[in-house]
Amino acid sequence: xxxxxESTRRFEKDLAKLSEAEKAAAIAKINDCASLFPTHKxxxxxxxxxxxxxxxxxxxxxxxxxxxxSRTLKVILAVDEDPIFGQVIFTLFRVVKDDELNKxxxxxxxxxxxxxxxxxxxxxxxx
Numbered sequence: 001x002x003x004x005x006e007s008t009r010r011f012e013k014d015l016a017k018l019s020e021a022e023k024a025a026a027i028a029k030i031n032d033c034a035s036l037f038p039t040h041k042x043x044x045x046x047x048x049x050x051x052x053x054x055x056x057x058x059x060x061x062x063x064x065x066x067x068x069x070s071r072t073l074k075v076i077l078a079v080d081e082d083p084i085f086g087q088v089i090f091t092l093f094r095v096v097k098d099d100e101l102n103k104x105x106x107x108x109x110x111x112x113x114x115x116x117x118x119x120x121x122x123x124x125x126x127x
Contacts, residue, residue, distance in 0.1 A: 011092040065079060074101055
């Protein structure tokens with residue numbers, strides 16, 4: 001199983017703002033999860049907290065999670081398992097302090113799920 005780690009520009013910008021110790025801790029935690037995934041997938045998922053999607057997405061489940069780096073620092077990421085290609089993709093969206101987490105999550109969720117949100121709004125207006 002191949003493990004791919006992809007990062008967004010926003011994640012890279014967030015990372016650049018951190019202290020060297022915080023950067024090192026975030027990278028170590030992400031790499032730890034990625035390296036454990038092939039053999040200890042359940043343990044990795046226990047380290048992650050699934051973020052809730054807006055309720056108007058017709059029961060879809062999000063692949064967005066937070067990974068706790070420290071008491072005050074979290075990474076917002078997606079974990080996508082692709083059995084056809086035998087790979088798992090960790091997409092890193094943001095690394096933020098706790099007080100920024102809700103706003104950052106809302107921004108990421110909106111950008112990822114805007115088609116579903118807009119489709120559901122259009123359907124509701126037609127009904």
